[in-house]
Amino acid sequence: MLLQVKNLRCGYGSLEVVHGVSLHVCAGEIVGLLGANGAGKSSLMKSIIGLMAPWHGGVWMNGRRVAGQPAWRSISNSMVLVPEGRQIFSDMTVRENLLMGGYHNPDRGMDLDMVLDRFPRLRERIAQVAGTLSGGEQQMLALGRALMARPKMLLLDEPSMGLAPLMVEMVFAEIRAMRDLGVTILLVEQNATATLQIADRAYVMESGEIILEGEAAELLHNPEVKRAYLGKGYKEVWE
Amino acid sequence: MGDDSLFLQYLLSGITKGSIYAVVAIGFNLIYSATGVLNFAQGEFVMLGGMIAVTLCAFLPLPVAVAAAVVIVALTGCLLEILFFRKLRHHTIMHMIIITIGLSIVIQEVALHLWDEKVRSLPYFSGSEVSSIRIFGASVSPQVLWVLGTVAVVVVLLHAFLRYTLQGRAMRACSSNPDAAMLSGINISNMRTLSFGLSAALGALAGCVISPITMTHYEMGAPLAIKGFAAAILGGLGNPMASVVGGLLIGVIEAFSVSKLPAAYNDVTAFALLLLMLFVRPHGLFGSPSGESVREV
Numbered sequence: 001m002l003l004q005v006k007n008l009r010c011g012y013g014s015l016e017v018v019h020g021v022s023l024h025v026c027a028g029e030i031v032g033l034l035g036a037n038g039a040g041k042s043s044l045m046k047s048i049i050g051l052m053a054p055w056h057g058g059v060w061m062n063g064r065r066v067a068g069q070p071a072w073r074s075i076s077n078s079m080v081l082v083p084e085g086r087q088i089f090s091d092m093t094v095r096e097n098l099l100m101g102g103y104h105n106p107d108r109g110m111d112l113d114m115v116l117d118r119f120p121r122l123r124e125r126i127a128q129v130a131g132t133l134s135g136g137e138q139q140m141l142a143l144g145r146a147l148m149a150r151p152k153m154l155l156l157d158e159p160s161m162g163l164a165p166l167m168v169e170m171v172f173a174e175i176r177a178m179r180d181l182g183v184t185i186l187l188v189e190q191n192a193t194a195t196l197q198i199a200d201r202a203y204v205m206e207s208g209e210i211i212l213e214g215e216a217a218e219l220l221h222n223p224e225v226k227r228a229y230l231g232k233g234y235k236e237v238w239e
Numbered sequence: 240m241g242d243d244s245l246f247l248q249y250l251l252s253g254i255t256k257g258s259i260y261a262v263v264a265i266g267f268n269l270i271y272s273a274t275g276v277l278n279f280a281q282g283e284f285v286m287l288g289g290m291i292a293v294t295l296c297a298f299l300p301l302p303v304a305v306a307a308a309v310v311i312v313a314l315t316g317c318l319l320e321i322l323f324f325r326k327l328r329h330h331t332i333m334h335m336i337i338i339t340i341g342l343s344i345v346i347q348e349v350a351l352h353l354w355d356e357k358v359r360s361l362p363y364f365s366g367s368e369v370s371s372i373r374i375f376g377a378s379v380s381p382q383v384l385w386v387l388g389t390v391a392v393v394v395v396l397l398h399a400f401l402r403y404t405l406q407g408r409a410m411r412a413c414s415s416n417p418d419a420a421m422l423s424g425i426n427i428s429n430m431r432t433l434s435f436g437l438s439a440a441l442g443a444l445a446g447c448v449i450s451p452i453t454m455t456h457y458e459m460g461a462p463l464a465i466k467g468f469a470a471a472i473l474g475g476l477g478n479p480m481a482s483v484v485g486g487l488l489i490g491v492i493e494a495f496s497v498s499k500l501p502a503a504y505n506d507v508t509a510f511a512l513l514l515l516m517l518f519v520r521p522h523g524l525f526g527s528p529s530g531e532s533v534r535e536v
Contacts, residue, residue: 099405220335
């Protein structure tokens with residue numbers, strides 16, 4: 001088991017938004033984490049990576065307890081988060097963004113070439129200020145920046161958000177390619193169908209709790225998944 | 240002396256003072272970018288640099304005294320950040336700005352007790368107060384060239400540091416997007432400390448080179464902080480290199496205002512300019528309205 005989360009609770013101020021979530025990701029897997037807006041997926045990601053302190057429970061990476069460590073340490077645990085909304089350094093160039101991703105990587109020069117080979121669009125725009133890139137290009141930059149750290153475990157928070165359909169397809173293809181590279185992926189998405197098509201397993205979150213888990217292929221045909229997105233009244237309205 | 244050389248004289252004295260404002264403004268910007276705090280104790284670093292160098296100069300050669308003063312003030316800057324700001328991240332920015340004002344007062348009082356209220360100065364780095372170099376008919380103290388040269392070198396080195404080194408880029412990354420910087424493995428607490436240390440070092444160096452011209456006095460910090468702040472606003476907060484232009488402009492405008500207005504109005508010019516900028520263009524001459532501006536504070 002590469003990543004293990006046990007009974008994790010966290011929140012903002014006095015408001016708890018994640019109520020004791022447990023999940024695990026095995027090496028080489030793509031695991032989806034699905035759920036509607038406000039289900040607590042992003043908060044869960046933030047407390048796994050260390051941007052938010054967990055109130056209770058623990059996170060283990062490769063058997064080492066990592067919960068409660070500051071986020072900048074997550075890289076040395078080979079864990080990288082690509083946050084919601086991409087969060088690139090918008091006033092720095094594409095090249096500088098990528099190099100920052102490899103801040104702790106002594107071979108960042110070599111890896112820069114590797115990343116640019118994967119994303120030829122970024123090579124074309126290497127000297128451009130990152131804020132001027134299109135949404136899809138910015139997402140590629142965020143993925144490329146994460147790869148620069150040579151992660152074993154990659155957490156992706158809504159990588160397809162706000163992208164054109166063609167771009168969404170590219171991003172999902174890229175996620176699959178990264179798995180083939182040996183990177184384990186925990187993928188948070190609202191796009192359930194696309195996620196379940198590339199994932200091995202998935203969890204479904206609702207109101208801060210995991211309500212469903214299983215093989216992706218099974219969940220793809222499970223009506224409960226749809227219900228989790230559409231709210232509790234779904235059954236009365238649709239059936 | 241003809242009108243031309245008089246003009247040149249004012250211009251040079253304006254550029255000299257302006258270059259010091261520029262250094263203070265760069266210090267403002269470095270800390271503001273990294274932490275969001277406007278550090279009104281910035282001028283005290285200039286005073287401390289001068290004072291410590293004067294004291295050390297009594298038993299050390301001048302270059303060593305200056306270098307030691309810069310290092311001591313840099314460490315002081317780091318220490319202040321660790322003591323007063325590192326643990327206070329959950330406080331509002333406004334709290335932290337008020338802490339800097341308090342620090343500025345405390346540092347002044349400590350300086351008053353350590354060095355009394357006498358005006359001191361470092362010896363001229365080369366030549367003496369009577370030596371002068373003639374440039375296009377204007378007579379210039381060699382120390383002016385020291386000031387301009389030092390500031391120019393500092394600006395170029397700082398620019399190169401921020402642009403081309405890993406740590407400098409990491410510093411920019413922290414100001415661009417602190418969360419993303421943290422996710423890239425950058426220890427942003429240390430970067431904030433570094434920004435204080437670097438600002439303090441720059442201020443101290445400015446305090447040393449300007450000391451033979453303007454003298455060093457325990458109260459010199461506060462007005463410098465305000466002028467430096469005006470320069471930073473004029474250039475646009477968040478852009479250290481724009482504050483160079485801001486500083487030079489304020490220095491030159493101030494120098495020429497002395498030629499037209501009574502000398503007592505000397506400080507009025509800078510304040511008027513500061514207010515005008517805040518009303519009309521709070522994002523500065525080179526900032527964009529959508530970008531960082533003082534309004535966010």
